[in-house]
Amino acid sequence: MDTLLSLRVFCTVVELKSFTAAASRLGVSPAMASKHLTHLEGRLGMRLLNRTSRSVSLTEVGALYLHQARQALDGLDEVEAAIGDVVAAPRGTLKLSAPMWMANPATARLIADYHRRYPDVGVDMDFSGRIVSLVDEGFDLALRATASDKLDPGLVVRPLMDVPFQLVGAPAYLTRTGRPSGLSDLNGHALLLYGGMSANGSLPLKGRAGEVTVKFSVVMRSQNEIMLHLSALEGMGLVFLPVWMTQADVASGALEVVLPEDVMFSVPLHAVYPSRKYLSAKVRTFIDFVSLRMSGDDACCLENSAFVRAAAAAGEHR
Structure with missing residues (x-):
């Protein structure tokens, strides 16, 4: 069985939360989509999805595997595009975590402008305010406002602006x-x-x-x-x-x-993501787009650095 197609089936099932919808998008039968998942789980010797008659959900292992599978597929798409001497077009779902206070009209305009430029990218946004685990929960990217030394050293950090x-x-x-x-x-x-x-x-x-x-x-x-x-x-x-x-x-x-x-x-706002290796077009273009837009905004200096230090020392991760 085609393991590469099995990976695409797995990622699409998770994205659409449905075997039937994933099968329709990929042009296979629901039964064949299920066989591809069984094939992957057999290779790994572990269950990736919890399946019922009404829903599917990731297991803990599945969440970790999803992140790696998405990176591998995104990287492969871009390599194939480069070999074909064309630019890889951003596509797929960008899963993004952001501070709760970013749920505002300015952010909505920014996301809408990005989508107009890259219509093949959908955005799955989490504004819960919690610090998500990018790898374990399958997030592509997070925007975090805090001092850079308070961020996970295992993540890639790109400063965007001072809020x-x-x-x-x-x-x-x-x-x-x-x-x-x-x-x-x-x-x-x-x-x-x-x-x-x-x-x-x-x-x-x-x-x-x-x-x-x-x-x-x-x-x-x-x-x-x-x-x-x-x-x-x-x-x-x-x-x-x-x-x-x-x-x-x-x-x-x-x-x-x-x-x-x-x-x-x-307070400094950063884009953070798990790895520079195989950075997908959707993540790269979103970071570049946001960075360009935000660089044109008026941002004050850290005039009240004592206050910011107190916030950081208290463990603030807005």
């Missing part, structure tokens, strides 16, 4: 509590705190007059930036969020930027 963050609050909250005129005025203010930060609310902030440790009153702590954002809009307290999440609310007056010259800082 600016701001301290914002609703006008109703600031009218009720008073608008701070300096860093020391932030002491005691209600803070909606990202879950990876210091739980006691003490944060070192570097302003124009030097570094000051501010003691906030933490009124909410969550790993979900969207919930923090919505709570800030309700006037519950102040929150540090990426400019990408808040720019529309600031423009409309729903949120105000607090002490923009003192507490604005940025």
Whole structure:
């Protein structure tokens, strides 16, 4: 039996979550698709998929095998294209993990623009906010915002840009509590705190007059930036969020930027992937596309590096 075709059947079944759909795409019968899976499992002596009458799911071994199989097939496609003196066209499904706060209109426009340029690439995006295992879970790529020394040294890391963050609050909250005129005025203010930060609310902030440790009153702590954002809009307290999440609310007056010259800082955003070897066209073109687009954005410097260091030390991986 053609092992190469068996690999394609396996990857397509996982992508479409159906033997029937995979068989239709590849021009074989469902029974033959099932035989190809049995062939692979027989060669390995291990089960790759859990199969029921209604669904298929990867086993732990299958998840690892899927990543390697995809890399091998993508590499083979590009080698064949190179031999044919043509450029390998990106295609397939790009499985991507990104921070929760990137689920916003700017990211949607970026993904839509990429798809218009490369229509044969579909995107499977995970915005759960958790740190996924790229290899074990079959992800092609992740976008992660954190200090580079906090990333897995076994991954390839490509810096993309610095993402600016701001301290914002609703006008109703600031009218009720008073608008701070300096860093020391932030002491005691209600803070909606990202879950990876210091739980006691003490944060070192570097302003124009030097570094000051501010003691906030933490009124909410969550790993979900969207919930923090919505709570800030309700006037519950102040929150540090990426400019990408808040720019529309600031423009409309729903949120105000607090002490923009003192507490604005940025966090580096990286593209990370498992290996440079056999880097597929879909991964390479996506990284290049995102890098080019982001290089044109205004990104502030790490003015508040003390805050970023505190976040990184607390294990923040947004």
